[in-house]
Amino acid sequence: SPKLIIYDLDGVITDTAEFHFLAWKKLADELGIPIDRHFNEQLKGISRMDSLDRILEQASPPMKLSTEEKIELATRKNAYYLELIEEISPEHILPGIKALLQANKEAGIKTAIGSASKNAPRILEKLGLGDTFDHIVDAAEVKKGKPDPETFTAAADALGIAYTDCIGIEDAVAGVEAINRAGMFSVGVGDKAHLSHADYLVSATNELVFEEIIRRFQE
Numbered sequence: 372s373p374k375l376i377i378y379d380l381d382g383v384i385t386d387t388a389e390f391h392f393l394a395w396k397k398l399a400d401e402l403g404i405p406i407d408r409h410f411n412e413q414l415k416g417i418s419r420m421d422s423l424d425r426i427l428e429q430a431s432p433p434m435k436l437s438t439e440e441k442i443e444l445a446t447r448k449n450a451y452y453l454e455l456i457e458e459i460s461p462e463h464i465l466p467g468i469k470a471l472l473q474a475n476k477e478a479g480i481k482t483a484i485g486s487a488s489k490n491a492p493r494i495l496e497k498l499g500l501g502d503t504f505d506h507i508v509d510a511a512e513v514k515k516g517k518p519d520p521e522t523f524t525a526a527a528d529a530l531g532i533a534y535t536d537c538i539g540i541e542d543a544v545a546g547v548e549a550i551n552r553a554g555m556f557s558v559g560v561g562d563k564a565h566l567s568h569a570d571y572l573v574s575a576t577n578e579l580v581f582e583e584i585i586r587r588f589q590e
């Protein structure tokens with residue numbers, strides 16, 4: 372059996388991707404840079420600063436800014452985002468996740484959050500999941516974001532668990548790659564066009580069934 376299951380936050384526990392998109396869109400509009408929901412797909416799982424870099428590359432010609440200017444823009448985006456996530460409540464937990472977490476806990480397997488978001492503790496609090504996880508990776512302490520494996524290895528290290536005893540659940544291309552590179556079993560949530568590199572793939576969170584995940588891990 373696995374000893375730890377590491378959950379991504381945005382896209383697995385709750386869908387904050389839309390809020391991230393609206394906040395980036397507001398900033399991009401102010402800068403006169405066109406972005407749409409299709410472009411937003413590649414921002415999923417990517418850190419705040421890396422996301423900003425990708426948006427600035429969309430300008431024609433690409434915008435080159437100083438570190439100070441970039442920090443100002445990233446801070447502005449986060450202020451927009453914080454306003455939007457004010458409305459998050461326990462009803463925003465994605466379908467199937469409560470049952471999955473309950474089965475996970477009843478089986479005596481540890482749980483962690485492996486999120487790139489510096490706002491993860493605040494969002495979990497708003498979802499009523501503030502005390503649910505054995506460990507939450509502090510995105511501020513992770514030096515290399517997804518697709519680097521550090522977000523996931525940091526969770527396993529904090530709980531003293533071998534990477535081969537871990538399962539990671541992700542909706543992002545960069546996230547599944549990070550889990551694979553950590554040497555963990557990857558469960559992808561999404562479509563095959565993006566996530567064919569997942570060890571086990573389901574199309575939506577309501578298809579995440581605990582017993583089936585364990586069965587696939589053991590195969």
Ligand code: B16
Nearest residue numbers: 380381415416419486487488489490
């Ligand atoms: P923040 P995850 C990621 O969350 C989001 O998918 C990504 O779009 C965002 O830029 C990143 O967190 C950083 O978030 O600006 O709140 O620190 O999918 O890793 O849970």
Ligand code: MG
Nearest residue numbers: 379381382543
């Ligand atoms: Mg995600």
